[in-house]
Amino acid sequence: MIIQSLCRYYDILAEDERAKIARFGYGPVDVSFALVISDDGEISYIVDLRSDNKKPRPRTEVVPLHMGRSGTQPPAYFLCDKAKYFFGVEKKKKGAISAADDNQEVIILEKGEKEDLLITKHSRDCFEDFKRLHRKILEDVDDPCVKRFLKFLDRWKPESFLDNTKLLEYKDEILNDSNLVIGCGGIYLHENDAVRAAWEKHLSQGIEKKQTSAQCLVSGRSASVARLHNKVVGVAGTHSSGAPLVAFNDDSFCSYGKKQGLNAPVSELAMFKYTTALNYLLARPEYHMRIADTTVVFWAETSGTACEDLALLFFDPREEADEDSEAESSGPARIQDWKRIELISDILDKVRRGQKVHTEDIGADPEANFYILGLSPNNARLAVRFWHVDTFGNFIARAARHHLDMEIVRGDYDPRYVSMYRLLRETVAPSSDSKAASPLLGGLVMRSILNGGPYPVQMYSAILNRAKVDQPINSIRAGFIKAYLLRLARAGLTNLREDMISVSLNEENQNVPYRLGRLFAVLEKVQADTNREMQSTITSKYFSSASTTPAVVFPVLLKLAQHHIAKSDWGFKTVQAIEETLEGVDEFPAYLSLEEQGMFMLGYYHQRKALYTKKEGKEDLQVRDHE
Numbered sequence: 370m371i372i373q374s375l376c377r378y379y380d381i382l383a384e385d386e387r388a389k390i391a392r393f394g395y396g397p398v399d400v401s402f403a404l405v406i407s408d409d410g411e412i413s414y415i416v417d418l419r420s421d422n423k424k425p426r427p428r429t430e431v432v433p434l435h436m437g438r439s440g441t442q443p444p445a446y447f448l449c450d451k452a453k454y455f456f457g458v459e460k461k462k463k464g465a466i467s468a469a470d471d472n473q474e475v476i477i478l479e480k481g482e483k484e485d486l487l488i489t490k491h492s493r494d495c496f497e498d499f500k501r502l503h504r505k506i507l508e509d510v511d512d513p514c515v516k517r518f519l520k521f522l523d524r525w526k527p528e529s530f531l532d533n534t535k536l537l538e539y540k541d542e543i544l545n546d547s548n549l550v551i552g553c554g555g556i557y558l559h560e561n562d563a564v565r566a567a568w569e570k571h572l573s574q575g576i577e578k579k580q581t582s583a584q585c586l587v588s589g590r591s592a593s594v595a596r597l598h599n600k601v602v603g604v605a606g607t608h609s610s611g612a613p614l615v616a617f618n619d620d621s622f623c624s625y626g627k628k629q630g631l632n633a634p635v636s637e638l639a640m641f642k643y644t645t646a647l648n649y650l651l652a653r654p655e656y657h658m659r660i661a662d663t664t665v666v667f668w669a670e671t672s673g674t675a676c677e678d679l680a681l682l683f684f685d686p687r688e689e690a691d692e693d694s695e696a697e698s699s700g701p702a703r704i705q706d707w708k709r710i711e712l713i714s715d716i717l718d719k720v721r722r723g724q725k726v727h728t729e730d731i732g733a734d735p736e737a738n739f740y741i742l743g744l745s746p747n748n749a750r751l752a753v754r755f756w757h758v759d760t761f762g763n764f765i766a767r768a769a770r771h772h773l774d775m776e777i778v779r780g781d782y783d784p785r786y787v788s789m790y791r792l793l794r795e796t797v798a799p800s801s802d803s804k805a806a807s808p809l810l811g812g813l814v815m816r817s818i819l820n821g822g823p824y825p826v827q828m829y830s831a832i833l834n835r836a837k838v839d840q841p842i843n844s845i846r847a848g849f850i851k852a853y854l855l856r857l858a859r860a861g862l863t864n865l866r867e868d869m870i871s872v873s874l875n876e877e878n879q880n881v882p883y884r885l886g887r888l889f890a891v892l893e894k895v896q897a898d899t900n901r902e903m904q905s906t907i908t909s910k911y912f913s914s915a916s917t918t919p920a921v922v923f924p925v926l927l928k929l930a931q932h933h934i935a936k937s938d939w940g941f942k943t944v945q946a947i948e949e950t951l952e953g954v955d956e957f958p959a960y961l962s963l964e965e966q967g968m969f970m971l972g973y974y975h976q977r978k979a980l981y982t983k984k985e986g987k988e989d990l991q992v993r994d995h996e
Contacts, residue, residue, distance in 0.1 A: 375643035385672045394572045396434045399427035401547035410520030412535045432559050433568050445499035448559040449550045452543050457496030457527030460484045460544045488527045506571045512563045514553035585636035592636035596629050599644035603651030604664045606746040614751045660789050661811030663743045663754045675733040676761050683768040686786035720769040735762025754812040757819045771818045774852035778873040778978045783844040795845050796831035823856045837913040847974040850967045874975040879953045882965040886972025888950045892930050895943050899933040916969045920957040
């Protein structure tokens with residue numbers, strides 16, 4: 370299903386001229402330099418293709434496909450490869466040469482402080498393989514640029530690397546795993562029509578020779594099966610060269626004596642399509658984002674990026690700068706356009722009223738198929754964390770429901786909509802060296818949002834634990850506690866009713882844990898009003914135990930409060946507030962369950978906001994609670 374969907378999306382991209390996706394036999398590769406060859410087969414000059422930023426980055430070029438290579442003698446790539454294959458030299462750390470290498474006449478071209486420039490048997494073999502491959506493919510091509518390049522390969526001696534003044538200029542950058550291409554006649558050699566024809570002929574002959582035809586699991590037709598699948602580049606936590614989505618790198622994965630790709634037969638064409646489409650999505654920030662250790666890729670079966678832009682806006686709505694904005698660099702640029710934030714508000718209003726979202730509301734077809742794929746690294750392969758298929762309209766409705774459930778009274782500087790990154794970060798201790806949330810939580814929360822079901826109890830427990838330690842509770846944690854309890858009540862999995870879980874303070878709510886939370890906020894304010902310079906407060910000492918064992922803590926707190934009330938000029942007001950809050954509470958419970966602890970914290974947060982919020986703000990929120 371995943372591979373089939375990616376293949377269909379490749380076909381959509383192939384028909385879209387703006388997408389410029391690679392056709393069969395080609396693929397995007399990061400290239401740093403182009404070598405321009407003269408008529409006599411010498412390097413006339415080198416073109417630096419990298420960006421001119423402070424930290425130069427390679428340019429992405431569509432070149433003959435890199436199939437992926439492994440083993441002690443990996444094959445060379447056609448017309449785009451690294452220095453080891455182009456020149457037969459390589460850099461190695463000092464002391465990295467083994468005794469076996471010593472016996473094979475290693476030539477040291479240059480000694481460095483940490484690395485040496487060497488010619489080894491391995492680097493010579495790489496160069497010879499590179500030369501043999503190009504001789505085989507290009508020998509019959511009658512083109513002046515091809516003849517220049519073949520002349521270069523015939524004349525080149527690895528020992529002369531440091532004698533070339535052109536190479537010396539970029540020596541360190543070229544030897545630092547940079548990919549090189551050939552320039553000739555104002556274009557790259559891999560763009561030459563005659564060369565492309567020769568490459569495609571070689572590719573088709575190679576596929577035919579494999580003679581491993583089977584029924585393709587994607588197309589259903591008999592075709593040559595891909596033995597190895599191309600690597601997918603861009604999943605967080607994987608090697609920079611990528612990792613395959615389908616691989617059988619252990620005998621225990623194989624069945625019926627079949628090897629590698631034959632265990633799950635996918636044709637060469639289907640394999641190329643799905644890997645190319647996935648690499649295309651991962652190379653563009655509008656199609657993916659990161660949640661904990663999972664890279665989430667999403668796409669709609671439409672041309673253009675209207676659906677993906679809106680999906681990203683719901684996943685990662687950022688409306689203001691914060692101190693951790695740099696930590697969110699894996700996401701898109703910060704949203705400055707307030708109209709897009711207002712777009713979320715408009716959609717939420719529609720969903721709140723139970724109205725259907727139309728094309729004119731979101732600027733995209735709500736009936737388009739929409740796919741979300743969560744990938745993470747797993748033992749040199751990719752693991753699928755989750756996979757969701759639905760219409761785009763349903764996805765928007767469920768994402769909007771998540772934001773509506775999270776809605777809670779907030780301060781002036783609190784975010785209106787919370788991104789997944791910030792939500793998961795609330796489970797991490799501020800003093801922790803690692804700011805990464807548990808890898809499991811991201812996938813669990815994401816599934817709940819996409820399915821519209823209850824949130825995971827693991828996330829709820831983590832938020833409660835952090836709220837007990839990091840007082841006072843903030844709007845994000847309170848919002849999630851409210852959303853968790855709301856969905857639990859909606860699913861009928863608790864005795865709580867939906868009307869007991871509100872956006873702002875509900876003075877009519879008779880739930881005992883909720884009232885005890887409110888009482889704690891009142892007692893906290895009494896203490897703060899009496900003595901503002903106290904270093905140890907009832908919150909720092911008693912909040913955690915009050916939210917779990919009220920019968921032990923509240924008698925002590927009420928006794929302490931009498932001292933503060935006696936000192937206050939407005940003590941009678943405090944007594945009145947305590948009496949009103951405790952109305953209906955006959956006794957303090959000995960123990961609060963997890964759901965009751967959430968209600969306690971919700972009552973505490975609501976009451977605290979009410980005590981420090983202007984009256985007009987309160988009235989607005991109360992109106993929203995009754996909508």
